[in-house]
Amino acid sequence: AQKITQTQPGMFVQEKEAVTLDCTYDTSDPSYGLFWYKQPSSGEMIFLIYQGSYDQQNATEGRYSLNFQKARKSANLVISASQLGDSAMYFCAMSGGSNYKLTFGKGTLLTVNP
Amino acid sequence: GAVVSQHPSRVICKSGTSVKIECRSLDFQATTMFWYRQFPKQSLMLMATSNEGSKATYEQGVEKDKFLINHASLTLSTLTVTSAHPEDSSFYICSASDRTSSYNEQFFGPGTRLTVL
Numbered sequence: 001a002q003k004i005t006q007t008q009p010g011m012f013v014q015e016k017e018a019v020t021l022d023c024t025y026d027t028s029d030p031s032y033g034l035f036w037y038k039q040p041s042s043g044e045m046i047f048l049i050y051q052g053s054y055d056q057q058n059a060t061e062g063r064y065s066l067n068f069q070k071a072r073k074s075a076n077l078v079i080s081a082s083q084l085g086d087s088a089m090y091f092c093a094m095s096g097g098s099n100y101k102l103t104f105g106k107g108t109l110l111t112v113n114p
Numbered sequence: 115g116a117v118v119s120q121h122p123s124r125v126i127c128k129s130g131t132s133v134k135i136e137c138r139s140l141d142f143q144a145t146t147m148f149w150y151r152q153f154p155k156q157s158l159m160l161m162a163t164s165n166e167g168s169k170a171t172y173e174q175g176v177e178k179d180k181f182l183i184n185h186a187s188l189t190l191s192t193l194t195v196t197s198a199h200p201e202d203s204s205f206y207i208c209s210a211s212d213r214t215s216s217y218n219e220q221f222f223g224p225g226t227r228l229t230v231l
Contacts, residue, residue: 104158
């Protein structure tokens with residue numbers, strides 16, 4: 001069984017600062033994928049970044065980077081230069097196994113202060 | 115990027131009625147679609163996996179007769195909440211899997227907020 005743990009229910013960051021959202025995972029599958037999604041108050045799920053279990057380098061997408069530490073089973077999301085529009089719920093998720101189902105963590109509510 | 119639509123975005127119905135929610139992949143063929151349920155301030159809970167042309171696979175604890183899923187084509191899946199009750203009020207989100215994606219990414223619809231009175 002797969003499990004995603006997000007231990008930070010809420011995080012605060014000042015505008016223009018960087019913030020790290022924690023995510024640890026557990027799986028017995030040798031091949032898996034790790035995703036981060038952003039969910040603003042409107043409810044839509046916005047894909048941010050992906051890291052494959054065999055990827056040698058950490059994924060980056062603009063201001064988002066994924067700090068992938070395989071041995072520690074962690075996949076933390078780093079948001080650089082936070083903006084007010086980054087305030088939202090952030091979910092870490094994992095895929096693997098048949099049908100590529102996603103297992104989600106409980107989420108972290110990020111608030112960016114001006 | 116791939117676009118998934120959901121209709122309606124918001125629905126209010128009376129207890130005992132049935133509600134149908136549509137999920138469409140607009141610019142790609144989705145062999146697999148997923149239905150999630152999300153309560154306020156909680157995470158997404160997978161309800162079922164829907165493969166085109168075959169019966170849906172439901173997660174443990176999800177009532178098949180309560181939540182009817184049909185995936186009749188490669189671009190459309192529907193979720194029907196039958197005999198809805200107030201406890202069925204929730205945010206329902208679908209996603210569609212693009213098998214041509216390098217990592218089989220799921221693309222999410224905007225969600226449907228169901229309120230049962």
